[in-house]
Amino acid sequence: MAKSIMIQGTMSNVGKSLIAAGLCRIFKQDGYKVAPFKSQNMALNSYITKEGLEMGRAQVVQAEAAGVEPSVFMNPILLKPTNDIGSQVIVNGEVIGNMSAREYFAYKKQLIPEILKAYENLDKEYDIIVIEGAGSPAEINLKQDDIVNMGMAKMVKAPVLLVGDIDRGGVFAQLVGTIMLLEDDEKAMIKGTIINKFRGDKTILDPGIEMLEEMTKIPVVGVTPYMQVDIEDEDSLSERFARKNSQGVVDIAVIRLPRISNFTDFAVLEGMAEVNLRYVDRVEKLGNPDMILLPGTKNTMADLRWLRESGLEAAILKAQQKGTVIFGICGGYQMLGELLEDPEGVEEGGTLRGMGLLPAKTIFTVEKTRTRVSGEIQQFSGMFQRLSGKKLEGYEIHMGVTSINGKAESFSIISEEGKVSKSDGACIENVYGTYVHGIFDEDGIAEELVRILAEKKGIYLEEQQNVDRHAHKESQYDLLADTLRKYLDMDRVYEILL
Structure with a gap:
């Protein structure tokens, strides 16, 4: 014993x-x-x-x-x-x-x-x-x-x-x-x-x-x-929500949704000296970031309504029109689409208009997707195309199935544990969405992404050796x-x- x-x-x-x-x-x-x-x-x-x-x-x-x-x-x-x-x-x-x-x-x-x-x-x-x-x-x-x-x-x-x-x-x-x-x-x-x-x-x-x-x-x-x-922290009281790195040359804003989940997706970016990663819950805090991240949420429809009522949705749409990168993960990905449907009352029932930044529709179902995945970024369009060919590994955990039409491309091929490969994600111009939690964690992805964002504003970062994240942990x-x-x-x- x-x-x-x-x-x-x-x-x-x-x-x-x-x-x-x-x-x-x-x-x-x-x-x-x-x-x-x-x-x-x-x-x-x-x-x-x-x-x-x-x-x-x-x-x-x-x-x-x-x-x-x-x-x-x-x-x-x-x-x-x-x-x-x-x-x-x-x-x-x-x-x-x-x-x-x-x-x-x-x-x-x-x-x-x-x-x-x-x-x-x-x-x-x-x-x-x-x-x-x-x-x-x-x-x-x-x-x-x-x-x-x-x-x-x-x-x-x-x-x-x-x-x-x-x-x-x-x-x-x-x-x-x-x-x-x-x-x-x-x-x-x-x-x-x-x-x-x-x-x-x-x-x-x-x-x-x-x-x-x-x-x-x-x-x-x-x-x-x-x-x-x-x-990693697990608590919603996490002090990371208040942290700032004023020395970071790349400014990334994470929208702090009321029911934010799996914000550990951004830990790798937060740990980079070149990045000022901050959590934003009010329009006046958003500013002019280089990238806006929409995280996962336990209630996509309710948090999208909050985003709309708070004025943050309008601010994000305005930022996108000016060329700011918008990147959604899981629930954030679902929000970026054109329509959310909940016929079985999994979240709140009914339908809700999405943000309309991706030509996608999500239908919530009672069956929950839970799987570890690995694969490759096949075709990142827009400014992140240099990430094409990079390996990725993570997991999916979500209610709902998202379909995209021909105006957007699926940018990665992932294989579920013990199952056949499938396409994931969507990208069009400066908007990206994926169901893969941990997409930034594999060696080289976060570093290259930050270099690209820096170069957009005329800053060229020295190429450094990728961090061995396992050894660091x-x-x-x-x-x-x-x-x-x-x-x-x-x-x-x-x-x-x-």
Whole structure:
């Protein structure tokens, strides 16, 4: 049987996912076979496994840190919000339907056997399981039927490390208040606390740590710093939405749709020194970018209406007429077409006029496309034609089928895992659309794209060696592990674990 340790937090975005990933890496470095686990994840950033099943990206990142293949056993329940009060419910990688928050709350205890089955599959294969909670264990209105925080810890008798975020203020109140709201048997499961995202001189914090330990009778096992590591975020609270690189010579605007999904598609561009990639949710922020990216969304029709009502659609159409590149991925690709039809009420029902930048029509169907793909960019027209012949690899995850007419060209040939090849995408003049998530990730694509955009404005960038993205990821996981080793009491962590 595997040993387990669980990372819970005082609230969302305290750094649970990152600390769990770092522990996965440390245990791997120390010779253990380790797997991540999160019973229920709510996120719009998802991933398709090699079996064509859908799971949250946080556990994919943690699996990469652990050096193991991602599996839906690591995230048996994924909730993808479709609106403010409902989500698409995905169990073991398969969609079982849409539910309101109240419907899911009443239903979720029926999923406990699926959670335990997934955990048991990992338990047989791995030495250590690093479990991640969600939100806070002290949500007193949700505790009765909890399946992801203390409820999960009790199911598998996992010791808990509780993480607080000092960067957002009130970390001592966070930790003490959370512990106070727990039942006695739940308090007993917390074996250590972690103060995360600290900046400054730790000695100033020491008196507070002493008082915290005295009040809670639980040791502080680490004060971890605000870590500058290049590792994917999954949370919609992601700080990347506020980042800017004023030194970048190429300006790229990503439209921050209300239900934006899989914004990790743009991480490679964001990491380039030559690029200022920024997220835009208001017309006055758009400016005059060199390229506008329309990302994926969990509700294409609703977000297109928002785009229209906010005035951003009109601004994008005006930019396109002036020659700005418009590039849509997944839901963004669907928006660029002429018409969206939803005869079965998959999203909102009815029909909706598209932006009309591509001669395409999308019909939503109840069947969800989930597949890993690889292939080649065959014919990029317009200014990106130098990308023709480049290899691509990624995944498709969408509701709906898009057809294009002869006025536009499909620009890539992709092969689904274990299936025949097919055409994907459409391009006409300076407008491009594709269903392939991760299209910019393969070696050389992002670099060449940025060079082309720079040349359009008379700037010629030196051709540099393409970044080995796998090697870069590995170096960042090692950096994360090295940092946690320095600031966590790993001897104490192993005592808690074993």
